[in-house]
Amino acid sequence: MESPFKSMAMSSDQDTRILACTHDRLSGLPDQVIYHIFSFLGANDTARLGLVSKRFKKLCSSSPYLNFVADFDSGSDHSCLRTRYTDFCSYVDKVLRSREKTGEGLVRLLVHWFCKQRRFDIGGSVVTSWVTVATKCGVEELDMLVHVDSLRGYSLPDCVYKCESLRALKLNLQMGRFSFQILGFDWLKDLWLDSVTIGDKNFGQRISDRCKCLKRLTLENVDGISDLTMTSSSLEDLEISDCRFPNSFFDGKFNISCSSLKVLTISRCQFKALWHVNLDCQSLKNMTVQDSEFGRFFVCKIDCESLETLKVCGSNFLEACQLLVDCPSLIHAMISSCRFANVCFLNIKSSSLGGLTLSECKFSSPEIGSQYSKPKKEIKVGAGPCRRIIMKAENLETLTVSSSDAYSYEFPLSISAPKLKDLRWTGDPVDFSYLNQGMVSLLNARIHIKPTCRHRSEESDRRCKHSKSLIYCAAKFLQCLSEARFLSINTWPIEIFFMQNDSPIVFKKLQNLVLLTNGSFADQIPTIASFLRGLPNLRRLIIRCEQISHELSDPNASLTESTLNPFLFSPRRNTHFSCSSL
DSSP, X not given: OOOHHHHHHHHHHHXXXXXXXXXXXXXXXXXXXXXXXXXXXXXXXXXXXXXXXXXXXXXXXXXXXXXXXXXXXXXXOHHHHHHHHHHHHHHHHHHHHHHHHHTOOOXXXXXXXXXXXXXXXXXXXXXXXXXXXXXXXXXXXXXXXXXXXXXXXXXXXXXXXHOTTOOEEEEEEEEEEEXXXXXXXXXXXXXXXXEEEXXXXXXXXXXXXXOTTOOEEEEEEEEOOXXXXXXXXXXXXXXXXXXXXXXXXXXXXXXXXXXXXXXXXXXXXXXXXXXXXXXXOTTOOEEEEESOEEOSOEEEEEOOTTOOEEEEESOEEOSOEEXXXXXXXXXXEEEESOEESSOEEEXXXXXXXXXXXXXXXXXXXXXXXXXXXXXXXXXXXXXXXXXXXXXXXXXXXXXEEEEOOTTGGGSBEEEEOXXXXXXXXXXXXXXXGGOOSOOTTOOEEEEEEOOOOOXXXXXXXXXXXXXXXXXXXXXXXXXXXTTOSEEEEESHHHHHXXXXXXXXXXXXXXXXXXXXXOSOHHHHHHHHHHHHTTOTTOOEEEEEESSOOHHHHOTTOOOOHXXXXXXXXXXXXXXXXXXXXX
């Protein structure tokens, strides 16, 4: 038997040989591969890596990816800050001057200069000298962060505008003021402005005219844009986030007419003034508006031939709003988690529209909504209250609605969709009294609506139902469903309807019915029986109890058609009935 000590020694020798073979694999890689690895390193990591060996020191100084970060805001010892400042500037100067002498190319230069102390706040001039050297080395990407005094402002050196190799520019001025020169970025493809104040009213048009090859534009945390008009023929991707559009003027305009634009994203922006958004982008495919706020009357006109997806999520509309969509290729539109305080008029014209989703929208209470001014005359569509959602979609086939808000019952919803085939509605009920047109093309409907408010007694619950005037609304809603062939519905709207109605609504085409019950099944049998009187062509009935019912669990109970009502079922109707507990 082999000694355990001998086995341990052999294992140790084997580990040593493996370690020797795997030692410093990085040094054995070709220079181009190591340079590619350098492109993923964080700030100042290449400088630390240069201390490993002479070869790595040479590779770091000749790397086409240079990242430098200077933070002079930490610490209070001025002598220490002076030493750090001198050492940092000397090192960067040495690296870039060496690169300039050898004539080696430069793919990316990242310089972030954090300094708010006046004694060392000279980053603008120092960084400009380094950028000048980088342009001489044919830099392709510039990433600059400089603290700029709001009174001074900052302008890029002319060499940046003339640099034919430059493809991407990211500029962060810590909310400092930035202005373009007369020259333009003829070769720039990616422009990212972050934490910048713009004082130029013609900012958008200047970008369109001077950046003739621009593919992607990102505006993040930009302030002072009073009018954004863009007509770039090369722009493909526009992202606007955390921007504030001021209200120091009467009429704010947001006009995008870019023939090559494919993706538009607006997130966490504030439109404080009267804004008219006009989008005429024939190549636009996806548009998203999320977590933004619109403080005054808002009109958005979208005329994009290729638009396929439209999403408006998590936004707050403090006044009346219009969304006018004329996009023949639009497949799906979604409005979710938005808050409305006045009229929302949504008009969608699309021959390809397959689905519209309205989910989890919040409606301001009457007290909150009353403090805002009435909507403009141009948004008024027919008679009715000023606070409601109006949706028109001539070719809509699938509608999904989900709501969970305490004030939804006071917010009328008007829908005009003559070709609607599938309807899914869950959550709190809304005011259905303005559903003035039946859904004549409806085939399938899945309904589960019930208020989320809770009451201690059945009597208080009954008074609440009357106070909200839901009886008429429930009747109107059931009438709109009368053309369906398949219906899955909970019993709550049916109970509401029969509180003051004796005659049932007739569903002439309904063949399959699924009823979802909650509570005592025996107590709901009269309501179910009354509802079934209006179903002359019913072929299949399924009753599902959401809670365990003792009637179903009782082995001696027999639930048949006769249990509901003897005259509801006859041999000629040939109705299949089943009852189960979920």
